[in-house]
Amino acid sequence: MLKKYHIYRKYSDYLKEKYGEKVYKLPINLPVSCPNRDGVIGYGGCTFCGEEGTGFENLSNLITVSEQIKRNKKYIGEKYKAKKFIAYFQNFTNTYMSLSIFKTFIKEAIEEDIVQIAISTRPDCIRKEYLEFLNEIKSKYNIDILIELGLQTVNYHSLLKINRGHTLGEFIDAVLMIKKYNFEICIHLILNLPWDTYDDVIENAKILSALSIDQVKLHSLYIVNNTEMGNQFKNNEFDMISVEEYKNRVIAFLEHLDPNIIVQRLIGRAPKENTLFVNWNMSWWKIRDEIEEEMKKNNQYQGRLFNYLNGKAVKHFFND
Numbered sequence: 597m598l599k600k601y602h603i604y605r606k607y608s609d610y611l612k613e614k615y616g617e618k619v620y621k622l623p624i625n626l627p628v629s630c631p632n633r634d635g636v637i638g639y640g641g642c643t644f645c646g647e648e649g650t651g652f653e654n655l656s657n658l659i660t661v662s663e664q665i666k667r668n669k670k671y672i673g674e675k676y677k678a679k680k681f682i683a684y685f686q687n688f689t690n691t692y693m694s695l696s697i698f699k700t701f702i703k704e705a706i707e708e709d710i711v712q713i714a715i716s717t718r719p720d721c722i723r724k725e726y727l728e729f730l731n732e733i734k735s736k737y738n739i740d741i742l743i744e745l746g747l748q749t750v751n752y753h754s755l756l757k758i759n760r761g762h763t764l765g766e767f768i769d770a771v772l773m774i775k776k777y778n779f780e781i782c783i784h785l786i787l788n789l790p791w792d793t794y795d796d797v798i799e800n801a802k803i804l805s806a807l808s809i810d811q812v813k814l815h816s817l818y819i820v821n822n823t824e825m826g827n828q829f830k831n832n833e834f835d836m837i838s839v840e841e842y843k844n845r846v847i848a849f850l851e852h853l854d855p856n857i858i859v860q861r862l863i864g865r866a867p868k869e870n871t872l873f874v875n876w877n878m879s880w881w882k883i884r885d886e887i888e889e890e891m892k893k894n895n896q897y898q899g900r901l902f903n904y905l906n907g908k909a910v911k912h913f914f915n916d
């Protein structure tokens with residue numbers, strides 16, 4: 597729950613509350629692709645997606661899972677004096693493989709100081725058999741499971757335009773399936789997608805709240821060269837919103853969001869190479885700090901406008 601003095605429920609606070617100390621993510625890069633790139637669902641992928649998928653800071657996927665964990669643990673463990681870790685299967689679609697291969701990769705990540713396995717995937721790549729297996733891991737090794745779903749927006753018109761290969765329906769289906777296992781769910785959203793409006797951003801907050809999602813990760817769109825969106829950007833086929841509008845959207849999103857939902861980040865980061873647009877040429881942390889300052893100054897906080905569920909229109913009849 598949001599503490600009184602906090603403007604939003606920060607991920608780092610939540611990890612400390614839950615595990616009693618700082619916990620660090622160890623990114624793992626698997627040799628997988630995405631059904632939206634290889635033709636199973638679509639070709640070319642989402643119009644913004646570059647060759648690396650989403651994990652540009654990862655080790656090579658030719659290195660085994662246990663070796664990636666070992667190297668990252670050595671680096672992160674020494675740098676931050678960390679003792680507990682999250683095995684984070686980050687890149688592309690980490691359930692897009694046969695169940696037996698999936699099991700092998702996941703089992704490699706089971707180590708004494710791994711407190712959580714986080715698996716990043718698409719809403720249309722969730723199957724019961726994979727969730728059953730993860731549930732066995734959870735009970736047998738006492739390791740938490742978190743599923744990260746890329747959604748980007750609840751606006752299904754925009755989802756079609758960016759060639760996601762799924763719409764809102766598949767997302768809701770995936771959430772309902774995962775919820776049966778009580779795994780935590782984290783949703784990725786991009787708040788400055790072209791064609792999305794301020795109202796769409798508020799609807800993002802409402803849908804996530806209505807579905808009792810556990811965590812959310814906000815990204816700002818970055819535009820990569822040699823992608824469909826990169827070409828649209830160069831041809832001025834859409835307008836990019838200003839950084840001020842981005843900040844306003846983040847604040848509106850947070851104010852409408854259930855205060856129980858944990859916020860992993862307010863803005864994304866991107867590699868400079870091959871990137872046509874990222875964060876209005878500002879550092880991500882400066883934009884984050886400015887959002888936080890603005891909220892403090894105006895007495896705004898997560899959940900301030902979270903008043904629309906549980907029969908809002910008939911609430912006044914309660915005192916009959």
Ligand code: SF4
Pocket residue numbers: 629630631632633640641642645646649650688689718746760
């Ligand atoms: S679902 Fe993810 S990995 Fe697949 S094309 Fe879209 S952004 Fe890229």
